[in-house]
Amino acid sequence: MTRVLVVAAHGARIRVHRRSLVVESNGERMVAPLHEVDRVVVATSGVSVTSSAVRLLARSGVGIVFLDARGDPIVSLEPPWINAAAETRLAQYRASVENPLAYARAMVAAKLGNQAGLLRSLARRTGAAWLREEASEVEKLALRASSAASPEELRGVEARAARRYWGSLARLLPGGLGFRGRDHSSRDPVNTVLNYLYGVLYAEVFQALVVHGLDPYVGFLHALRPGSPALVYDYAEMFRASAVDSLVYSLFSSRGAPEVRVDPETGLLDRETRAELVKSLYQWLRRRAVDSRGQAEPLERHIRLYARRLAQSLRAGAEYQGFVEAWRP
Incomplete structure (x- = not known):
């Protein structure tokens, strides 16, 4: 832990x-x-x-x-030793040019699998039959993602799943929150908290990738841009539902929903709210999650394990299987 x-x-x-x-x-x-x-x-x-x-x-x-105030990592200082960095990064650069779609498909399919799993878990908890139908549709899209023939097709499948997934969560959460679905620019409390906690998740993912010798700036689906950690964004997709979305739903669906204090001029969370959210996220990352292989570990450990497996897959030129949680009620 x-x-x-x-x-x-x-x-x-x-x-x-x-x-x-x-x-x-x-x-x-x-x-x-x-x-x-x-x-x-x-x-x-x-x-x-x-x-x-x-x-x-x-x-x-x-x-x-x-x-920073948005939850984005400004800088991450890590110990000066990295496992098999040169060999891993050479393999990563080669794969990013020769076979990026295979890794992009694995990560997006895992993301959609976790979205479907969370919806199915919520259907069992709430008894909402319509949620099971939505979960089934997202599962079908996860299968399509795993066989997408191009990045454009993969992004299209991902967008279709997002509309169903976020539309379902919007129906479940209290209407007074003003949450109508995922919108990065919205200042409603749910989107504001999602934005912040995704940033904190990126910091954890960055650390896990670097420690296992991967270059966080060279991804497989997100575009390569100066200063943009493309692999962090690609890899974090697999953990959004388990690490952040499920926590945010838990916070806002309970009677003791957190008070989200936002500066009206900047739209940013105040310091006290940020501190509470960071602590909540790290507590949530300690929960035990069972993956599709049947391996039960704290979620924070899965983030590191699947980074190591990604590095091993790249070095061996082998198929990569992304993280999918075996969701329970």
Whole structure:
């Protein structure tokens, strides 16, 4: 289980004392022994980290990620050792030119499989017969994605599944939330939280890919653009439903739905809300999930395992099987 230290207080300072991390903020002091920390997430601006702390974290194999107000990772500092990086990246570059569609199909089909699985799980929980029908339609599209003949066809199948999937979740969630479906630019609370938590998920995916020697900027479906981590976006698709969508549904469908505080001028979440969401996500990533192979692991471990399997698949030139959760009620 990954133990994550989240620092979300503006003006906080992170330093080292006797092989422990010390976080000081507003006159308060928290001490975290280094052996109890696997990852540090800085979820706000105005936080300082001493060079001694950075060096000690690097030597101890602990990564640090800095998030902006939208939840997007600004920078991720990882330990300076990577497994089979040269061989893996050469194979990745070759596959991105010679056979990108095979990997894109595997990831999109897995994404749609998880969307269908979540809808089927919600159908069992709510007793809504129409949800089972929607889940079946998305499952059919997942099969079509696995045999798409071109990137254009694959994107078309993905878009059709998205309309059914997000339309179903919109019908389930309380109407007062103003959620009409997935819209990156919408300022309704559900879309705002989705945007933020996807950014945090990208940070975790980035770390998993880099540690296993993969180049996060060279993907198979998302376009190659300077500074855009295309493989992060491709790979994260497989984990969106399990890691974020199911959490967001759980938060907003319960009686104790979170108070989402948004700055009316910027449309961004305030610091307190961001801190609460980051903590909720890391708790959610610790839940045990069974994959299609029958392997039960915390979700955070599946993110790392499937990155390792992707690297192995590329080096061997073998078929890649994406992450699909065996959803339960």
